[in-house]
Amino acid sequence: MHTTIIYRSHLSDDVPVNILPGMVDKATRRNACHQVTGILLFNGTHFFQILEGPEEGVLDIYGRICADKRHHNVVELMRDYSPSRRFGNHGMELFDLREHDSGSVLQAVLDRGTSKYRLTYADRGLQFLRTFVEAREKENYFEVLPADYWEFIPADNETPATAPGVTFRPVVDPLGREVTALEAIPGEALEVLTDAQRYAHNLRAVTQALRKAGSSCPDGMTLYISILPMTLVSVDGAVDQIVHAIKEAELVPQQVILGVSETEVISQLDAFSASVRQLKQAGISLSIDNFGDGSAGLSLLAHVQPDRVRIGAGIIRDIHRSGPKQAVVQAVIRCCSALEINVIAAGIERPEEWMWLEAAGVIDFQGNLFTHEGSAVAWPETREAV
Ligand SMILES: Cc1cc2nc3c(=O)[nH]c(=O)nc-3n(C[C@H](O)[C@H](O)[C@H](O)COP(=O)(O)O)c2cc1C
CATH class of the missing domain: 3.30.70.100 (Alpha-Beta Plaits)
Structure with missing residues (x-):
C-alpha cells in the first residue's frame, strides 16, 4: 500500500x-x-x-x-x-x-x-x-509569521473578573485589544444518575452562575454561558427560569448568550427549536459551540440559525499546517458570514493558529494563548516593539 x-x-x-x-x-x-x-x-x-x-x-x-x-x-x-x-x-x-x-x-x-x-x-x-x-x-495561501514574532504580555491595568464558584473565560479581540465577552463557567457538575437529574442540575448550575456572575460582569459586557441543549427541552419552564435568573442578576437578556455544544446530540430537534424560539423572544442569543467537533454541523446551522458559532479546539489545533482543516473552517466562516453569524475561535494555544484564523477573517478568540485562569489577558506585541 x-x-x-x-x-x-x-x-x-x-x-x-x-x-x-x-x-x-x-x-x-x-x-x-x-x-x-x-x-x-x-x-x-x-x-x-x-x-x-x-x-x-x-x-x-x-x-x-x-x-x-x-x-x-x-x-x-x-x-x-x-x-x-x-x-x-x-x-x-x-x-x-x-x-x-x-x-x-x-x-x-x-x-x-x-x-x-x-x-x-x-x-x-x-x-x-x-x-x-x-x-x-x-x-x-495565508502567510503566517513565525511564532516568535509575537510576545504575549499580560495587561497590568486590568483585573480579571471573579465570583465565588464561577470561572470566567474572556472572549478577546487580540488586535483590537478588547475583551468582547465573558464566558461564565459554573462549578463542577455533580455525579448524577438519570438524565432528568443531570438536566435539572445543569439548569440549577446555569441559573446560579448567572446570578453570581451578574455583579462581576461590567456594564454592557456580553456574558456567555454554556448549557446542555437537552436541559432546555427536558426541564419544564427552563427558559422562564433562565429569564428570571437574568433579571435577578440585574443583567439584560440582550447581554446574555447561551452556548449549546454541537457534540451534545440534539435528539429532539423540533422541541429544541421551540425552546430556541422562546429564548430569542426573551432577547437571549444562542451560540452553537464546539462547532466542527461534532456531527450535526452545517445542517444544524440551517435549522437553528444561531447568533454565534464557536469553532471547537479540535478543528483549530494546528490549523496553520493542515489543508483539510483550513478548507473546513473557511467553509464555516463563509457560511456564517452569509448568515450574518459571528464566529468565535476557541482553544487557541499557538500564535500560528491565531494568525491563520485572523487572516481568514476571525476576530474573536478564546484560549490559553491569551488568558489563564485568574490572570489578566495577555495581549500580543510584536517583539521589535517590546
Ligand atoms: C521544499 C523542500 C523539499 C524537500 N524534499 C526532500 C525530499 O524529498 N527528500 C529528502 O530527503 N529531503 C528533502 N528535503 C530536505 C529535507 O528537508 C532535509 O534537509 C533532509 O532530509 C535532511 O534531513 P536531516 O537534516 O534531518 O538529516 C527538502 C527540503 C525542502 C526545503
Whole structure:
C-alpha cells in the first residue's frame, strides 16, 4: 500500500534559489533509500511536493521536510493511500514551472507521470497538482509569521473578573485589544444518575452562575454561558427560569448568550427549536459551540440559525499546517458570514493558529494563548516593539 503526502510551502526569504539543485541531489539519494518517489514543483516562491512510497519512509522524510528552515508555512494538503505511484521514476525531481510556457506547463508535468493507468483528473492528487500549476488557490495561501514574532504580555491595568464558584473565560479581540465577552463557567457538575437529574442540575448550575456572575460582569459586557441543549427541552419552564435568573442578576437578556455544544446530540430537534424560539423572544442569543467537533454541523446551522458559532479546539489545533482543516473552517466562516453569524475561535494555544484564523477573517478568540485562569489577558506585541 502506497502512502501519498502532498504539501505546499514557501521558500524562506534568506534562501537563494541556487541552493535547490544541491538540495535535490541529496534528497534524491535519501528518497531512493526509502523507496520514496514523487515530484517537487517550484514557482519562484512556493513549493508543491508529492511524496509517494511506503508509509514509514514517507512519514520520515515528511517529518524532516517540515523541520527544514529553508522553507516555511508548510501546509499538508493531502494524506491518502493508493494502489500505485503517480510519479515513480525519480527520487525527487525538481520541476521549475517558470521554465515552461504557461499553455503547456501542466502537460509537461503530467508527462513525468509513470502511472500504469493514464493519469486522470478524477484523482485528487492530480487535482491538487493542477490547482497549484494553474495558481488557482493563491488567495488562500495565508502567510503566517513565525511564532516568535509575537510576545504575549499580560495587561497590568486590568483585573480579571471573579465570583465565588464561577470561572470566567474572556472572549478577546487580540488586535483590537478588547475583551468582547465573558464566558461564565459554573462549578463542577455533580455525579448524577438519570438524565432528568443531570438536566435539572445543569439548569440549577446555569441559573446560579448567572446570578453570581451578574455583579462581576461590567456594564454592557456580553456574558456567555454554556448549557446542555437537552436541559432546555427536558426541564419544564427552563427558559422562564433562565429569564428570571437574568433579571435577578440585574443583567439584560440582550447581554446574555447561551452556548449549546454541537457534540451534545440534539435528539429532539423540533422541541429544541421551540425552546430556541422562546429564548430569542426573551432577547437571549444562542451560540452553537464546539462547532466542527461534532456531527450535526452545517445542517444544524440551517435549522437553528444561531447568533454565534464557536469553532471547537479540535478543528483549530494546528490549523496553520493542515489543508483539510483550513478548507473546513473557511467553509464555516463563509457560511456564517452569509448568515450574518459571528464566529468565535476557541482553544487557541499557538500564535500560528491565531494568525491563520485572523487572516481568514476571525476576530474573536478564546484560549490559553491569551488568558489563564485568574490572570489578566495577555495581549500580543510584536517583539521589535517590546
Ligand atoms: C521544499 C523542500 C523539499 C524537500 N524534499 C526532500 C525530499 O524529498 N527528500 C529528502 O530527503 N529531503 C528533502 N528535503 C530536505 C529535507 O528537508 C532535509 O534537509 C533532509 O532530509 C535532511 O534531513 P536531516 O537534516 O534531518 O538529516 C527538502 C527540503 C525542502 C526545503
